[in-house]
Amino acid sequence: MARITVNVDGVSYSDEVEPRTLLVHYLRETLGKVGTVVGCDTSNCGACTVHLDGESVKSCTVLAVQADGHEVTTIEGLSSGGELHPMQRAFHEHHALQCGYCTPGMIMAACSLLKDNPDPSEQEVREGLEGNLCRCTGYQNIVKAVRAAAQETAASAAPASEPVTAGGAR
């Protein structure tokens, strides 16, 4: 067993874990963060995507021990103060989800994409989300939502020149 200390969604946790434990299993089974889900065993689907120190990672491809001393944000920690993150709101408004199983990972990956490219073209969104599979939507509304969130974030960030933070828009 190995002892790790991880900050997840703003709370610090210290736990003994089996070295083989995947981050996604630690989140779901030890911390009860079941908003993050498992969709495949091969790091293809991206349903388990979270942020590790602000960068998106597939939490089925990260060992819990690798998160020791780091900060993890899951879908459950994305919004704050009872207000949805602009990406969450855009997914809702543009009907970018149906069954919703891929959605937590898709939203986390999309936030990460905008951090690297604040104004992506349609093709850039498609390429940027290539590692996240959705079986319901055919992706068109996801692309639309991500671009809408980019515009909203740019519009709200410009006057105050604030960084993109959870719930910061509007």
Add this chain to the structure above:
Amino acid sequence: MTAVDERPGRELGNPRPRKEDERLITGRTRWTDNIVLPGMLHVAFARSPFAHARITSIDTAAAAASSGVVTVLTGADLDAEQGSLPTAWPITPDMKAPRHPAVAVDHVAFAGEIVAVVVARSAREARDAVELVDVEYDELPVVLDMEAALADGADLAHPDLGTNASATWVFDSAQAGTGADVEEAIATARESGVVIERRFRQQRLVPAFMEPRSVVVDPTGDQTTLYSATQVPHIVRVMMALVTGVPESKIRVVAPDVGGGFGGKLQFTPEELVTFLVARRLGKPLKATETRTESIMTGHHGRDQIQKLTLAATKDGTVTGLKVELLADMGAYLGLVTPGVPILGAFMFNAIYKFPAYHFSCTNVFTNKTWTDAYRGAGRPEATFGIERMMDELAVELGRDPIEVREQNWIKHEEFPFTTVCGLQYDSGNYEAATARAKELFDYDALRREQAERRQRNDPVQLGIGVSTFTEMCGLAPSRVLGSLSYAAGGWESASIRMLPTGKVEVVTGTSPHGQGHETSWGQIVADRLGVPFEDVEVLHGDTAVSPKGLDTYGSRSLVVGGIAVVKAADKVIEKARVVAAHLLEANPDDLEFANGSFTVRGTDQSKSISELAFAAFAAHNLPDGVEPSLDSEATFDPENFSFPHGTHLCATEVDTETGQVRIRTYVCVDDVGDVVNPLIVEGQVHGGLAQGISQALYEEAVHDEQGTLTTATFVDYLVPSAVDLPHYTTDRTVTPSTTNPLGVKGVGEAGTIASTPAVVNSVLDAVRHLGVRDIDMPMSPQRVWKALQHGASSTSGGELPDAASAGGDAPVVDMTAPTDPGEAGPSVDVAGAQDQPIIGGQPGDDAEGRRP
């Protein structure tokens, strides 16, 4: 336009973002695998690595001694209780169906079958112990090829059955009295017209819902509760009772948030049955969640047909007859509706056309591959693919434009209602309008010009234009028709509405959404009907304790059957409220007008709102004599007909003749699904359907090697397309309301999938046909396209007409025009007689108490 549509501020037609979203975008979800119960143990399954083998011994000692393991059970340990998984669709009286034990006892018929069950404290301990289960097998010859499987002396997928043929089902328009004789039409066309003969392959597909299946069983109450990632909680409950003999009233089934299905979760699974039996045996809650590889290997697959089609036409392009001969791969076992999947396509090969003669036969074949069953469209994509490929082939043969040839043969809008050569009555449609709109959005003529230019200059990138029209029979289904097709259940749907004293409204539906947004759409329907705010309507579903009656969600049935049941229940509420309102307003009920949620005495300002009346009924202080104190109402709706959406899809592809790469440049579809409740949701359904249909054309295939091992058992090898693999879709709708339901709506869930596959394939072939290519098998991978171009002819099966083992024998003719008494196919009837697999449950046997350990 209906009267409802003209009301100001209406919800019907409002593209309202979904109320379901809030929990899904914040991670406050209730997937089955999220459930944790006190004392819960975990299940993992040892599975056969062989496609066909005898089990000679199983040693569970090492697994049982492993850390945290509570018990290890084999098929022998469970055999007295497990019976057989059922099929609900005996398509012929003599259909062959092997027994399907949830845990194999001495014989495995496909790779992935469960051979042992490990129960442990944690999922990881259970999986670790699975590795220690020692099973010895004697391998048997594997049956993989349907045509070889039907040859004399073929190896057998199930040696005990004596044959690989499960059943042969035939429809003949001359025998049914719905049309002419197809052989005569073909003979005449051979002399003086055109006969097109083709063989197509519908590859095997994996539904690939994103949420792996999971089941949790809690036996600790008086009722046993089963949570499952299923599309069909009500059907699972009935099946569980019939198979185990546990009284249905002692079983509660819950489908919490369910992450997609596409037919793949329309099943009664071995995992559900085993988890239920073992949880009851141990008296402890159990959870079994599959890995993605288990999901792909052992969840049922879809499609997998060989189609031999013969089309007769006059030289001017009028089709005079169509003959369809199918082989359909059942895989190793018959699931809930496996045998009927190709039959759902039997009435759709004539599609939107006025064919005077039609013959259909299908032989269902067993192989040692994963079982097949419903996958989005179920039978109708196969049919649409077949006929839309043939209409293109006819156009090529005659040197005509493919849209013109279709128009020459399709049903004109003024000819509705139209009775087809299969005896179905299409209620409404306007194929001209949808096609005209699609051509306009596509800029058809400009693309044809560009195509000609590229051909002229031998551009390495050739342009193809693909056409597909479609209609489908969905909204499953009129119960009497299902009875005539020997399906064991009905096709009705149930809804109830509870008027709460505080003015809020609860709608209980028997449909079971897993992404379709019923909480929103049903809320919109009821808000409009009762004149209450959308926010005041709560929609409850997916729990047999809350929604005791229903037939669940599949076959594009939810709105056109379940949504109409909601309408009928709301209308009953209004009629009950009218009596109370008349009493309180001291008026004649006939003098009351109901609008915008209130009853008003005509010509006065005297009124009572529906929420005031709900409170009056709750208080019950002042009700008319003999009137019960409740406005709550229930309705069960059995549709009078199927729903027949239609549409025209146009696809432009660029085919790189040097690499075989296909790129979709433009995709336009104009669907007609009648009136719509929520355009946002309808468009989303179309998008998702398109993605799956396009993906069948270009990307997906479940591949077995010569040992019967599935080589595409992960998402590394099974290509579920990502955002870069799919195009932007241009979608639009024409509106030709259905005349067979009060909302004028038609099904939409499967439409995109049904129409898009042939549009893409026709497009690719249109790009390269002038280079000598006649056909390319799906999926049209760069390798296949490139090879076809190298050969300047078809790749594997296309174009050739081999002596495919054609359907024959003494199959019964099912007469759609003379339905049998639906009671004849009731759940207690074992239609299959002497067979081993029960037709819905078989012999239930002992009662619940007798089955407890």
